[in-house]
Amino acid sequence: MPRAKALRTLQELPSVKGFRPLWMRANYRQAITLKLEEYEVLRLIDYENLIQEQVAELMGVSRPTVTRIYDSARKKLGTALVEGRTFVIEGGDVQLAMKYYQCEDCQHRIEQHHKEEPPGVCPACGSSRMLSLQDCFVRGCQRCRRCR
Ligand SMILES: [Zn+2]
Ligand SMILES: [Zn+2]
Structure with missing residues (x-):
């Protein structure tokens, strides 16, 4: 039986829903979807300069979970940047504050x-x-x- 996923608490929502590369048609390549919890971890670590323990506490998850979400988020961001892909911020297992x-x-x-x-x-x-x-x-x- 599938276990219900724990929801990650989000403090706020992004200001935009995604990014589109300059000088490329929107559908040139498939868009990458960044989940809301991935956005939140990037925001807290790379923008607010929090450490992973603090992020884990704010989001109500374990530190290894934060590490996993952070790795996945960076991989997606790097791929979007290098391959010139549109990316969309949407979905995820989250609850909003x-x-x-x-x-x-x-x-x-x-x-x-x-x-x-x-x-x-x-x-x-x-x-x-x-x-x-x-x-x-x-x-x-x-x-x-x-x-x-
Ligand atoms: Zn108005
Ligand atoms: Zn909408």
């Missing part, structure tokens, strides 16, 4: 506690096109510009 929404009209982003109701309209511009970033990043909502 907060709920995130973004306005499709003005890009204003808000975060809420899980028990709060989803926002009806954007507090910045009043638009009703508020998108759940959780759906977008975790499942690929297929409704927004980032997913198409």
Whole structure:
């Protein structure tokens, strides 16, 4: 029987959903998908300069798991860079510390506690096109510009 995978806690979501190489057609080669936990480990280690023990604690996983995720993330990033591949940040076995929404009209982003109701309209511009970033990043909502 397959064991349920432990979820890794994520402090925030990426600002973009991926990268596309300059001077190459988008579909020239198959895109590489970086999972959200891989993004998070890169962010915490290479950007925030945390050590693996700290990352393990923040994400609620063991240190060897952090090492494994980090190795896989770097391999993907290196491959994307060298082979000129598009890469997309999506999916993974994660749970978010907060709920995130973004306005499709003005890009204003808000975060809420899980028990709060989803926002009806954007507090910045009043638009009703508020998108759940959780759906977008975790499942690929297929409704927004980032997913198409
Ligand atoms: Zn707005
Ligand atoms: Zn989306």
